[in-house]
Amino acid sequence: MIEILKRLPPKTLIRFLSVSKLWSSIIRGQYFMKLYLNESLTKPKSLVFVFRKPYLLASSEVNLKLAHEVSDAASSLATYYHVTIRTQQLTKISPPVHGLICYGPPSKLVVYNPCTRRSVTLPKINAGRRAINHYLGYDPINNDYKVLCIIRGMHKLSNRRGLAEEILVLTLRSSTHQDSWRTMMNIQDNYIIPHHSPVSDELCINGVLYYQAFTGTKLNESAIMSFDVRSEKLAIIKGPCTFRTFSKLTSYEGKLAVVFFEKKISGIIALWVLQDPSKEEWSKKTFVLPSATTFKK
Incomplete structure (x- = not known):
């Protein structure tokens, strides 16, 4: 059975x-x-995408292989799930992590399963007027989902970016009773938060959550933060090159990669792959995009 x-x-x-x-x-x-x-x-892999309307959040999942095989008349067969959720206007949606997504303002974060259409509302975070970044991670060894929240304060030399002041972690439970938020200070003795300003773009690969950040005394240097979901350790990884901002974090052959669009040469994409996180070793691959005329032919 x-x-x-x-x-x-x-x-x-x-x-x-x-x-x-x-x-x-x-x-x-x-x-x-x-x-x-x-x-x-x-x-076959599926694509989860989200689009917004005023005070509404719609989520759909499409089977990529099936979508290429069906005709236009039967394209609706490729849509497995379509969910509309009433939410606040300032809502940030995290990328899908092992079947789940996390969305909502910091005052009311929700972890949602598009397949079962079940959701869990997380405990409220009292951060005052400080901004909060939230990220969803998954540990495949212990089968744990964890939500990482970073409370940001204002930086003296940059009013546009907030410096990470407090880091909270919450482990999701299958029962209706959820754990409370834990601070990194309680997790690791004498732990000092790395000097950085987080950016929303994130990705979880093999139990490690990555997100972009700015570092340096003036918070003008690009870096990538790595959060081990199992051990709950946070570390800084230097960027692959001298670019100040990254274009997109992605996964390439099971490894973290950063996509850059070359500005000087149109149609060229540079893909930097993190080969060894401990040594911060990157390798570069270059791809040439087809021109618009190629697609028309």
Whole structure:
């Protein structure tokens, strides 16, 4: 029965929760969840995208392989989930991390599962008027989801960027009772927050959460922060080159990569891949984009 259930779509599993207590306990069990996630990873990749309307947040997931195979008339078959959520206007949505997304203003962060359409509202953070950056990470070893929140203050030499003053971590639980926010000071004795100003662009790869940041005395130098979701350690990784701002963090062959668009030469993309995080070693790959006339042909 488990072999059959793990091959079914999420919508069908949600309906089967009402069949019996036995089926419900099997589907909600940790063993089946891990089995189902591993089975899902063998299927064609999907794209989760979000678009905004005033006070609304819509999330859709499209199977990339299926979307290329169906015709325009049947393109709606490629859309698996379409969810509309009423939310505040100033809402930041984190990238999907192992099937979950985190969105909302700092006063009311929500972790949401587009497949099951279930959500969890996190405890409120009392930061006063200080700005907050939030990030979602996943530890594949312990199967833990954690939310990282960085409270930013104003920098004396730069009014545009806030310096990280306090770092909070929360571990998500399967039960209705959630943990409270923990500060990094309580996690690591004598821990000093690295001097940096966080940027929203982030990515989680193999249990490590990466996000862009500005460092230096004037916060004008680019860097990448790495947060080990399991050990909850934060470190700084120097950027791959002299660029002051990054274009986009991405994953290349299971490694962190940074995409730069060359300004001097049109149609050229530079991809810097982090080969060794401990030694801060980067390798560069160059790609040439097809011209607009190529697409028309």
